[in-house]
Amino acid sequence: xxxxxxxxxxxxxxxxxAYEKPDxxxxxxxxxxxxxxxxxxxxxxxxxGGKVADYEGADLETxxxxxxxxxxxxxxxxxxxxxxxxxxxxxGRPRVDYFIHEALAIVLDRNEIVDNMHEAYARLGExxxxxxxxxxxxxxxxxxxxxxxxxxxxxxxxxILLK
Amino acid sequence: MGNTKHSKAAAxxxxxxxxxxxxxxxxxLVRGKRDRLSKQIPxxxxxxxxxxxxxxxxxxxxxxLLEQFxxxxxxxxxxxHWAKDAEEYxxxxxxxxxxxxxxxxxxxxxxxxxECELVPYLENLGIEAVETDLGxxxxxLMGLKPSHIVLPAVHIKRQEVGRLxxxxxxxxxxxxxxxxxxxxxxxxxxxxxxxxxxxxxxxxFAVASTGEVVVCTNEGNADMGTSIPKLQIAAxxxxxxxxxxxxxxxxTRLLARTATGQPVTTYTTHYSAPREGSEFHIIIVDNGRSxxxxxxxxxxxxxxxxxxxxxxxxxxxxxxGGYSYSHFIPGPVGINLGMESDPERHKGNLAACTLCHSCSxxxxxxxxxxxxxxxxxxxxxxxxxxxxxxxxxxxxxxSPWMLNTGLSVAPGGMKVLSxxxxxxxxxxxxxxxxxxxxxxxxxxxEKDEQ
Amino acid sequence: MxxxxxxxxxxxxxxxQVIEASYKLLRHLGVDVVIPExxxxxxxxxxxxxxxxxxxxxxxxFVSLFKDYDVIxxxxxxxxxFVREHYPAALEGRVWEICEFIHDxxxxxxxxxxxxxxxxxxxxxxxxxLMGMAAPSELNIPYFNKLKDLLGLIDGIDLVEPERPDECCxxxxxxxxxxxxxxxxxxxxxxxxxxxxxxEYIAAADSSCLMHQGGIISAKxxxxxxxxxxxxxxxxxxxxx
Numbered sequence: 001x002x003x004x005x006x007x008x009x010x011x012x013x014x015x016x017x018a019y020e021k022p023d024x025x026x027x028x029x030x031x032x033x034x035x036x037x038x039x040x041x042x043x044x045x046x047x048x049g050g051k052v053a054d055y056e057g058a059d060l061e062t063x064x065x066x067x068x069x070x071x072x073x074x075x076x077x078x079x080x081x082x083x084x085x086x087x088x089x090x091x092g093r094p095r096v097d098y099f100i101h102e103a104l105a106i107v108l109d110r111n112e113i114v115d116n117m118h119e120a121y122a123r124l125g126e127x128x129x130x131x132x133x134x135x136x137x138x139x140x141x142x143x144x145x146x147x148x149x150x151x152x153x154x155x156x157x158x159x160i161l162l163k
Numbered sequence: 164m165g166n167t168k169h170s171k172a173a174a175x176x177x178x179x180x181x182x183x184x185x186x187x188x189x190x191x192l193v194r195g196k197r198d199r200l201s202k203q204i205p206x207x208x209x210x211x212x213x214x215x216x217x218x219x220x221x222x223x224x225x226x227x228l229l230e231q232f233x234x235x236x237x238x239x240x241x242x243x244h245w246a247k248d249a250e251e252y253x254x255x256x257x258x259x260x261x262x263x264x265x266x267x268x269x270x271x272x273x274x275x276x277x278e279c280e281l282v283p284y285l286e287n288l289g290i291e292a293v294e295t296d297l298g299x300x301x302x303x304l305m306g307l308k309p310s311h312i313v314l315p316a317v318h319i320k321r322q323e324v325g326r327l328x329x330x331x332x333x334x335x336x337x338x339x340x341x342x343x344x345x346x347x348x349x350x351x352x353x354x355x356x357x358x359x360x361x362x363x364x365x366x367x368f369a370v371a372s373t374g375e376v377v378v379c380t381n382e383g384n385a386d387m388g389t390s391i392p393k394l395q396i397a398a399x400x401x402x403x404x405x406x407x408x409x410x411x412x413x414x415t416r417l418l419a420r421t422a423t424g425q426p427v428t429t430y431t432t433h434y435s436a437p438r439e440g441s442e443f444h445i446i447i448v449d450n451g452r453s454x455x456x457x458x459x460x461x462x463x464x465x466x467x468x469x470x471x472x473x474x475x476x477x478x479x480x481x482x483x484g485g486y487s488y489s490h491f492i493p494g495p496v497g498i499n500l501g502m503e504s505d506p507e508r509h510k511g512n513l514a515a516c517t518l519c520h521s522c523s524x525x526x527x528x529x530x531x532x533x534x535x536x537x538x539x540x541x542x543x544x545x546x547x548x549x550x551x552x553x554x555x556x557x558x559x560x561x562s563p564w565m566l567n568t569g570l571s572v573a574p575g576g577m578k579v580l581s582x583x584x585x586x587x588x589x590x591x592x593x594x595x596x597x598x599x600x601x602x603x604x605x606x607x608x609e610k611d612e613q
Numbered sequence: 614m615x616x617x618x619x620x621x622x623x624x625x626x627x628x629x630q631v632i633e634a635s636y637k638l639l640r641h642l643g644v645d646v647v648i649p650e651x652x653x654x655x656x657x658x659x660x661x662x663x664x665x666x667x668x669x670x671x672x673x674x675f676v677s678l679f680k681d682y683d684v685i686x687x688x689x690x691x692x693x694x695f696v697r698e699h700y701p702a703a704l705e706g707r708v709w710e711i712c713e714f715i716h717d718x719x720x721x722x723x724x725x726x727x728x729x730x731x732x733x734x735x736x737x738x739x740x741x742x743l744m745g746m747a748a749p750s751e752l753n754i755p756y757f758n759k760l761k762d763l764l765g766l767i768d769g770i771d772l773v774e775p776e777r778p779d780e781c782c783x784x785x786x787x788x789x790x791x792x793x794x795x796x797x798x799x800x801x802x803x804x805x806x807x808x809x810x811x812x813e814y815i816a817a818a819d820s821s822c823l824m825h826q827g828g829i830i831s832a833k834x835x836x837x838x839x840x841x842x843x844x845x846x847x848x849x850x851x852x853x854x
Contacts, residue, residue: 022216079427094390099387116412121408143315152384154383208753518788554667561654563653590832
């Protein structure tokens with residue numbers, strides 16, 4: 001018997017009571033919504049240690065305090081409740097570009113902001129793109145005495161540039 | 164009577180009272196952040212209900228969800244393996260790394276790899292296995308085990324990290340500034356990432372409807388690791404399965420808020436297809452989980468999403484430290500998981516609970532942690548002396564005659580526990596029997612009245 | 614309504630004045646209450662220690678003693694919660710913790726007497742998280758606290774709460790013996806937080822938490838006293854009768 005068969009047989013013979021799949025529609029409808037999604041998104045990005053600026057006339061040099069090791073990428077949509085941005089597999093550049101530079105700028109259409117993670121996943125649907133990531137602010141750690149430090153392994157600075 | 168392994172270890176731990184207070188405050192701060200964030204979400208309790216219901220659904224439909232996951236993952240181009248136990252998990256990974264000629268291997272934090280003792284196994288094969296989560300790396304370099312599942316080095320002081328990094332990474336002697344040390348580790352581990360032949364992650368969630376594996380980190384270590392080498396491995400226990408992305412909406416709202424008091428982790432990465440020019444292997448592991456599923460009194464343990472919230476809130480964990488427990492996962496969920504893995508070995512942990520029920524109320528997936536500890540206690544007894552005490556109490560407190568006589572002959576002021584031959588420890592005086600005169604008089608008057 | 618007063622064994626042993634106060638208060642509030650003779654331990658300590666099977670005889674005894682009463686009221690949330698959760702369905706809906714019973718059923722609008730003291734409220738685990746007498750700090754539900762509501766009926770009381778208002782004090786039944794180190798540390802932390810409020814008294818609906826914290830207080834000779842909430846609520850009744 002293969003290990004898969006062994007595991008499946010053990011699961012089937014466990015005789016666990018079968019629970020129904022919950023209907024999440026009431027939860028999703030009743031979940032937090034913001035009057036001004038953009039404002040909430042800004043606040044959430046800032047709280048996560050990131051910056052928000054206008055794409056038009058953005059001065060990356062100032063935004064990233066003179067840091068030269070930076071990259072500008074495209075985000076698909078943002079989430080107001082926690083300030084994260086969804087990015088697909090990057091086109092024409094390696095995936096590691098999302099993480100390896102000191103500073104990361106994500107260009108985002110200001111009209112593409114959803115309220116919460118339920119809406120975010122509803123928007124993504126159940127179809128698979130091969131890779132995708134939510135990024136919320138710069139890389140961080142508090143592993144030394146719970147002191148918050150930006151730039152553990154990924155980008156030390158993150159700015160969202162609103163188009 | 165404190166003769167369980169936990170109570171002895173705790174007694175030792177409690178000697179350094181400044182450190183105990185510091186740990187307690189640190190962990191309570193995390194609990195406080197969790198409280199503040201959860202209270203910003205009006206639908207918080209409905210989210211917990213939904214998470215619990217989703218887990219009960221997925222764990223009771225594992226055969227079809229795992230099949231669906233495997234079919235989707237395979238269609239995405241990933242290669243799926245099945246491991247029934249720790250040994251098979253280790254040998255699949257060892258086999259993959261050997262076949263690909265891997266010498267340098269980076270991994271992100273995975274409690275499954277701790278459970279299956281992966282790193283020592285790989286080191287025996289001559290493979291360098293580097294933990295890349297900062298806390299895990301500190302612990303690895305110190306030759307220790309994590310003391311908390313989300314904050315592995317929460318018990319280590321910055322001075323200790325400073326001395327360690329001075330030796331291991333050549334940092335300035337005496338400099339123990341967390342920013343300085345973190346950035347030193349960033350540079351040091353950057354070399355490990357760039358030189359790695361393979362990378363591995365665990366998984367926070369495995370989504371049946373898409374065949375993808377979701378990994379949540381703050382540091383970006385999983386992302387750095389998996390973005391460079393030509394071989395990526397993700398391994399997870401069967402209880403990580405969630406039905407679909409719709410349910411990810413629920414879990415991603417709960418996980419970081421409960422774990423660290425953040426609205427979401429910095430990186431929530433969805434891996435499904437191999438990166439161009441590389442291979443993606445997924446290992447689905449049982450290692451005792453199907454046994455938990457068959458245990459009617461405890462199957463809800465599989466709801467656990469490993470957020471560590473129960474540790475932060477547990478008043479006993481906060482004051483006895485992760486190493487006082489005999490199981491590699493400490494705290495309320497660890498007490499229960501230990502009992503599932505080897506009850507004879509871990510039954511002493513059952514004593515490390517006041518049944519305050521705070522854990523059950525913090526748990527984002529509503530595992531009935533305290534009730535489960537109560538149930539384990541009915542089957543497994545942490546020490547033989549406890550039985551004698553319980554018997555003594557039944558005898559004295561359980562007989563109206565003994566209780567009455569006992570109370571009438573016990574002189575007011577006699578110490579209660581001395582009557583049972585017990586010690587209550589230094590720093591706390593025993594309660595004293597009170598005079599029953601006034602109460603007896605009242606009860607007699609009441610009787611006369613009737 | 615025929616009511617019986619359930620006397621938790623250790624309350625009788627170490628704090629019999631709580632039984633007297635409970636009896637007087639219920640009578641004052643118009644309840645026809647009696648104290649059935651021959652009461653024993655309800656079995657909670659055995660259950661929590663892992664010997665619930667040995668408490669079966671106690672359960673039977675309890676049920677036979679109380680089965681004919683409309684309500685059974687006891688001054689201990691931890692004993693009452695044990696009876697509620699682990700006893701046969703025969704008593705379902707009839708067993709109450711006394712503060713809960715007064716708050717939810719009797720609903721007095723005033724109580725006599727005054728208690729001109731600063732009191733730090735101990736929200737015990739079993740009152741808060743098992744009996745639902747207050748909103749637990751862990752949950753995101755509207756705030757309420759029945760114990761505070763009741764104490765608010767007493768004149769002159771200055772009611773405060775410690776930091777971490779519903780963290781466990783570390784008693785835990787046999788936990789206090791088996792894990793005495795952690796238990797004492799938890800008790801010391803709890804008492805310190807009560808003391809930091811500047812209160813003269815720690816008040817709770819559980820004599821067991823008070824007994825444990827009282828032990829810490831007397832070992833350190835701290836300027837704090839413990840008192841059961843019922844004693845405060847009945848403080849104006851001593852002259853009556």
